[in-house]
Amino acid sequence: MTDRQAQTVRLADYRPPNYLIDHVDLTFELAARGTRVESSLTVRRNGSHDESLWLDGDELTLESIELDGKPLAAEQVEERDNGLSISGLPDRCTLTMVCRVDPVDNTKLDGLYQSSGNFCTQCEPEGFRRITFFPDRPDVLSRYRVTLIADKASCPVLLSNGNPVESRDLEDGRHLAVWDDPHPKPSYLFALVAGDLKSIHDQFTTASGRTIDLGIYVEPHNIDRCDHAMRSLIKSMAWDEETYGREYDLDVFNIVAVDDFNMGAMENKGLNIFNSKFILARSETATDHDYEGIESVVAHEYFHNWSGNRVTCRDWFQLSLKEGFTVFRDQEFSADMGSRAVKRIEEVNLLRQVQFPEDAGPQAHPVQPKEYEQINNFYTATVYNKGAEVVRMWHNLLGWETFRRGTDRYFERFDGQAVTIEDFIDTMAEQADFDTAQFRRWYDRAGTPIVHVKKRIEGNDLVVDFRQEIPAVAGQEDDAPFLIPLGIAAFDRDGKPVSLSGPDRNGEPQTTLVLSKTEESRRFTLPAGAGLPVLSLNRGFTAPVKVEHDYDATDLALLAGSDTDEFNRWDAYQRLVLLTLVERIHQAEEQGDWPESGLPEGLSAAFGRLLHSAVSTQGGADPRFVAECLTLPSENYIAEQFHQDVPVDAIHRARVELREQLANEWSQTLVLAFEKLAVDGEYRFDGVDVGRRALRAQVLGYLNALDHPAWRRLAVEQLEEADNMTERFNALTALSLRASDERDQALEAFAEEWKDDPLVMDKWLALRARMVEPDDAETLAALEAHPAFSIRNPNRVRALVGTFSRGNPVAFHASTGSGYRWVADKIIEIDGFNPQIAARMATVFSRWRRYDGGRADRMRGELERMLDRRDCSTDLAEIAGKALK
Ligand code: ARG
Numbered sequence: 001m002t003d004r005q006a007q008t009v010r011l012a013d014y015r016p017p018n019y020l021i022d023h024v025d026l027t028f029e030l031a032a033r034g035t036r037v038e039s040s041l042t043v044r045r046n047g048s049h050d051e052s053l054w055l056d057g058d059e060l061t062l063e064s065i066e067l068d069g070k071p072l073a074a075e076q077v078e079e080r081d082n083g084l085s086i087s088g089l090p091d092r093c094t095l096t097m098v099c100r101v102d103p104v105d106n107t108k109l110d111g112l113y114q115s116s117g118n119f120c121t122q123c124e125p126e127g128f129r130r131i132t133f134f135p136d137r138p139d140v141l142s143r144y145r146v147t148l149i150a151d152k153a154s155c156p157v158l159l160s161n162g163n164p165v166e167s168r169d170l171e172d173g174r175h176l177a178v179w180d181d182p183h184p185k186p187s188y189l190f191a192l193v194a195g196d197l198k199s200i201h202d203q204f205t206t207a208s209g210r211t212i213d214l215g216i217y218v219e220p221h222n223i224d225r226c227d228h229a230m231r232s233l234i235k236s237m238a239w240d241e242e243t244y245g246r247e248y249d250l251d252v253f254n255i256v257a258v259d260d261f262n263m264g265a266m267e268n269k270g271l272n273i274f275n276s277k278f279i280l281a282r283s284e285t286a287t288d289h290d291y292e293g294i295e296s297v298v299a300h301e302y303f304h305n306w307s308g309n310r311v312t313c314r315d316w317f318q319l320s321l322k323e324g325f326t327v328f329r330d331q332e333f334s335a336d337m338g339s340r341a342v343k344r345i346e347e348v349n350l351l352r353q354v355q356f357p358e359d360a361g362p363q364a365h366p367v368q369p370k371e372y373e374q375i376n377n378f379y380t381a382t383v384y385n386k387g388a389e390v391v392r393m394w395h396n397l398l399g400w401e402t403f404r405r406g407t408d409r410y411f412e413r414f415d416g417q418a419v420t421i422e423d424f425i426d427t428m429a430e431q432a433d434f435d436t437a438q439f440r441r442w443y444d445r446a447g448t449p450i451v452h453v454k455k456r457i458e459g460n461d462l463v464v465d466f467r468q469e470i471p472a473v474a475g476q477e478d479d480a481p482f483l484i485p486l487g488i489a490a491f492d493r494d495g496k497p498v499s500l501s502g503p504d505r506n507g508e509p510q511t512t513l514v515l516s517k518t519e520e521s522r523r524f525t526l527p528a529g530a531g532l533p534v535l536s537l538n539r540g541f542t543a544p545v546k547v548e549h550d551y552d553a554t555d556l557a558l559l560a561g562s563d564t565d566e567f568n569r570w571d572a573y574q575r576l577v578l579l580t581l582v583e584r585i586h587q588a589e590e591q592g593d594w595p596e597s598g599l600p601e602g603l604s605a606a607f608g609r610l611l612h613s614a615v616s617t618q619g620g621a622d623p624r625f626v627a628e629c630l631t632l633p634s635e636n637y638i639a640e641q642f643h644q645d646v647p648v649d650a651i652h653r654a655r656v657e658l659r660e661q662l663a664n665e666w667s668q669t670l671v672l673a674f675e676k677l678a679v680d681g682e683y684r685f686d687g688v689d690v691g692r693r694a695l696r697a698q699v700l701g702y703l704n705a706l707d708h709p710a711w712r713r714l715a716v717e718q719l720e721e722a723d724n725m726t727e728r729f730n731a732l733t734a735l736s737l738r739a740s741d742e743r744d745q746a747l748e749a750f751a752e753e754w755k756d757d758p759l760v761m762d763k764w765l766a767l768r769a770r771m772v773e774p775d776d777a778e779t780l781a782a783l784e785a786h787p788a789f790s791i792r793n794p795n796r797v798r799a800l801v802g803t804f805s806r807g808n809p810v811a812f813h814a815s816t817g818s819g820y821r822w823v824a825d826k827i828i829e830i831d832g833f834n835p836q837i838a839a840r841m842a843t844v845f846s847r848w849r850r851y852d853g854g855r856a857d858r859m860r861g862e863l864e865r866m867l868d869r870r871d872c873s874t875d876l877a878e879i880a881g882k883a884l885k
């Protein structure tokens with residue numbers, strides 16, 4: 001088997017640090033090989049004990065270590081392969097060490113590494129131990145002073161956390177900069193950047209009148225792509241003051257964009273480091289979607305300054321304390337900047353397509369995990385996005401003002417401390433008048449609760465029965481009920497709201513029930529003569545649950561047209577589509593061949609109504625919202641409706657067929673919409689134009705689902721004439737739906753035009769990955785060998801390997817196993833130099849048990865192949881091992 005020793009870390013084993021480090025002084029002499037790191041730590045015994053001090057260290061060369069200026073006695077230091085143990089220390093002392101590291105060889109992109117020749121760092125969660133020996137745990141908070149020394153010609157820019165205090169030239173062509181961060185912070189928030197970068201600058205004046213210097217640093221050729229990120233930063237700073245009363249607390253705030261980055265971005269104190277994908281944008285190269293991603297990630301990292309940095313996590317089991325809360329904060333920021341309903345739809349899509357599957361499979365874990373082998377594997381949709389939903393429930397249950405009182409109290413009480421999810425809950429619970437003990441289950445119990453809803457008439461009353469089903473997942477089997485806030489409303493057959501519990505303040509019949517028992521009924525008095533109404537459930541997605549209710553197509557069409565909750569109007573339409581697709585697939589299975597089925601009347605009418613509403617001149621619907629509605633559920637989400645033997649090919653076929661039928665039926669209206677929605681003038685990133693472009697993209701996609709040269713012509717024209725990447729790439733995507741000469745020429749021309757722009761080529765790689773036919777080994781090999789691809793760069797890997805395995809189910813799940821094999825080969829190769837990325841890619845194999853025998857065997861076989869290697873990383877071993885358990 002393997003050399004690795006899987007070590008489980010448990011929340012229950014948490015012990016406070018036995019030594020604290022109050023001050024850290026670091027001096028870096030930067031070099032691609034043999035960077036010299038001198039660190040001086042003021043050590044203070046925590047409590048009274050005579051245990052030794054543990055310093056984590058990973059791939060470091062220790063050159064010297066001194067205690068209060070004198071060499072340490074050899075018997076006091078024990079060097080192990082993951083750190084140093086130092087015994088016999090006085091209550092207070094200063095430890096000084098010199099280490100060497102080789103940034104140029106750091107392929108894990110964790111710790112101090114190089115990206116495009118520039119030095120940068122990533123320390124969360126455990127990267128600092130790859131820079132110097134240190135108690136690398138978030139509950140050790142220290143003040144840092146950092147001196148950077150580097151060659152001035154190749155590294156004119158020297159950045160670290162906090163405020164700049166000194167900079168000067170040295171005699172040997174090198175220069176030096178000193179940074180001082182007055183705020184105590186855990187080591188995971190340390191950062192440095194040194195390189196040949198250009199920057200843009202602006203200023204922000206805080207509510208209390210302090211002026212903050214803002215800088216965004218990028219490689220010189222990207223200097224014209226920073227404005228949108230700067231605007232986003234300024235908006236975030238203003239929003240956090242207005243909304244949460246949080247002001248920035250240093251004199252400078254810097255952002256650096258790097259091309260090689262494992263994740264999205266990192267909130268290092270005063271020096272956020274970003275994946276360039278979430279900074280760089282100009283209209284010719286970035287899409288509306290990119291602009292939105294940048295705005296929300298810039299906000300997310302900025303908001304961490306309070307939710308994460310000023311108040312940080314005691315240990316990594318508390319990760320959602322900062323991530324769930326900060327995601328909730330960035331979601332609300334984005335909702336305020338754009339369309340609230342559309343933002344909510346996107347959030348729920350992600351939850352349903354990524355988090356629900358994770359929560360139902362072998363990697364399922366609670367929002368507060370109780371154990372891990374590799375903490376890097378826990379930066380998940382559950383910790384981030386389900387965590388955000390749980391914070392949202394606090395917000396909804398308490399109401400904004402009370403919630404805000406709670407967050408004020410939380411920031412005030414825990415400022416400068418490393419705390420726990422319990423601390424957050426306790427602070428919020430002080431404000432609450434509901435059972436917070438039961439609410440706590442959301443943090444502790446994995447799995448998505450299912451709420452079964454039944455309705456009936458009793459005399460004049462409507463009786464609604466609720467039953468909670470708590471699925472057994474990943475070793476958690478108890479089925480005690482959750483506290484579930486469930487938004488609900490009712491509509492009569494004409495689509496008019498029916499008053500359920502008396503109109504609330506808005507005169508709307510909506511109410512939020514707080515369910516708390518396994519089975520319970522609610523009784524509502526109906527107006528005289530009212531029939532059994534149609535229920536609108538979990539409105540606005542008040543709880544991260546699955547709702548089961550025997551809606552029929554008529555109910556759903558009615559809700560899709562008349563629900564007063566926009567989110568639920570979208571949801572009803574999506575359910576209607578799913579109902580149609582699933583029925584077809586079942587029919588095909590029963591008949592043994594593909595059924596001849598016409599387009600269902602109700603669905604067709606709903607589609608037409610939506611489309612018309614977006615182009616009607618008066619009181620028209622928001623095109624962006626209509627675009628969300630018309631987006632067919634992804635094949636992966638359709639697959640979620642099947643619990644075993646996922647009919648991969650039938651899902652694809654049913655979806656393609658329905659798209660064609662809708663396009664055929666409504667082609668006239670689609671063409672009309674395409675013309676009417678045209679956006680004139682210069683590119684602008686604003687709600688109106690973004691909405692029109694989004695719907696126009698859907699429309700063009702439907703038209704190009706048909707094999708018709710005129711519709712291809714529309715796409716080709718848009719591709720050639722548009723001056724912005726959004727419209728150009730939308731056109732290319734529409735063309736990609738069917739084989740044609742136009743398509744092949746367009747793809748080739750696009751690749752030629754953008755060959756020197758990696759972020760644009762990522763879009764092209766992803767599009768190509770979606771188009772690969774089952775068992776087409778040749779195309780996969782060609783893409784892999786394409787100059788735009790590099791297996792060393794995480795963005796390229798996500799674009800090609802990630803999209804092929806997650807966005808092209810038919811080819812990934814080819815029954816021969818060729819897709820699985822290709823992806824597993826890549827994962828094994830990547831595991832050799834970047835285990836974090838390998839482990840992340842491998843989660844796509846987790847739910848192999850849901851597939852038919854042949855596929856399941858092959859997926860399992862690949863997991864075994866990944867695992868049964870002497871040098872399999874602990875990262876990948878945890879994912880593959882859990883999947884196979
Ligand atoms: N804290 C960062 C964020 O959410 C993510 C850093 C994750 N890093 C990692 N190596 N897993 O903004």
Ligand code: ZN
Nearest residue numbers: 300304323326
């Ligand atoms: Zn975060």
